[in-house]
Amino acid sequence: MRRALVAGNWKMNGSRQMAGELVSAISAGAPGVVDVALFPPFPYLTTVSGMLQGTAVVVGAQDVSEHAPGAFTGEVAAQMLTDCGCSMVLVGHSERRHGLGETDHGVAAKFLRAMDVGLVPVLCLGETLEERGANRTEEVVIRQLDAVFEQRPATELRPFVLAYEPVWAIGTGETASPLQAQEVHSVLRERMNAAGALGASTRIIYGGSVKPENAEELFSMADIDGGLIGGAALDGAAFLAICMAAGD
Ligand code: PGA
Numbered sequence: 001m002r003r004a005l006v007a008g009n010w011k012m013n014g015s016r017q018m019a020g021e022l023v024s025a026i027s028a029g030a031p032g033v034v035d036v037a038l039f040p041p042f043p044y045l046t047t048v049s050g051m052l053q054g055t056a057v058v059v060g061a062q063d064v065s066e067h068a069p070g071a072f073t074g075e076v077a078a079q080m081l082t083d084c085g086c087s088m089v090l091v092g093h094s095e096r097r098h099g100l101g102e103t104d105h106g107v108a109a110k111f112l113r114a115m116d117v118g119l120v121p122v123l124c125l126g127e128t129l130e131e132r133g134a135n136r137t138e139e140v141v142i143r144q145l146d147a148v149f150e151q152r153p154a155t156e157l158r159p160f161v162l163a164y165e166p167v168w169a170i171g172t173g174e175t176a177s178p179l180q181a182q183e184v185h186s187v188l189r190e191r192m193n194a195a196g197a198l199g200a201s202t203r204i205i206y207g208g209s210v211k212p213e214n215a216e217e218l219f220s221m222a223d224i225d226g227g228l229i230g231g232a233a234l235d236g237a238a239f240l241a242i243c244m245a246a247g248d
Contacts, residue, residue, distance in 0.1 A: 049085025
């Protein structure tokens with residue numbers, strides 16, 4: 001059985017004070033039966049990882065450079081993240097793919113940089129509303145996943161996480177129905193199995209307007225192994241309620 005993972009993506013929100021309050025609430029209330037990870041903005045990583053030391057909640061970053069350390073002003077290298085206490089990192093969030101022009105190839109390079117320093121990369125993938133309307137959902141998510149396998153054989157990958165986040169459901173209040181999400185998750189799992197990439201043990205989490213009210217139904221699907229939570233991750237009580245739903 002795959003253990004559920006609930007990941008809180010704070011995006012570019014918060015302050016040092018908010019980070020402190022939120023982390024205290026979450027670390028005190030997180031149920032032991034699920035894995036919980038928090039993804040604060042870069043400047044708060046060290047504070048958050050310090051506060052979480054000795055707890056089961058882990059810290060991740062929202063992005064990482066595709067480059068090795070060197071002359072890349074403003075970038076953050078994978079080994080700097082481990083140095084700050086991170087054990088995970090998001091790569092290819094749709095706000096970066098669509099808002100900041102990240103390509104499948106560049107995202108795959110980030111994924112491998114992270115993996116190679118021992119971070120668990122969380123590869124975000126998902127289709128736009130237009131792509132779904134044109135019946136291209138499967139093609140798009142498989143292309144985004146295969147971009148990694150093109151750079152390294154799937155059989156050589158270490159553990160990672162996939163986060164299916166339909167772009168039309170992120171921050172919009174619209175959620176994919178549990179069946180719609182399950183359908184895509186099972187396609188992704190089959191694709192990993194076919195490529196020899198730890199398909200059965202890889203967690204595929206769902207993101208896109210997950211709230212306490214819809215979490216349980218989503219997490220009850222066979223291939224939905226937890227959630228990547230945006231808006232609701234900024235509210236300690238809501239986030240903990242989602243963690244509880246994942247543990248049921
Ligand atoms: P949301 O964001 O929960 O606010 O839709 C999810 C995400 O972008 O990771």
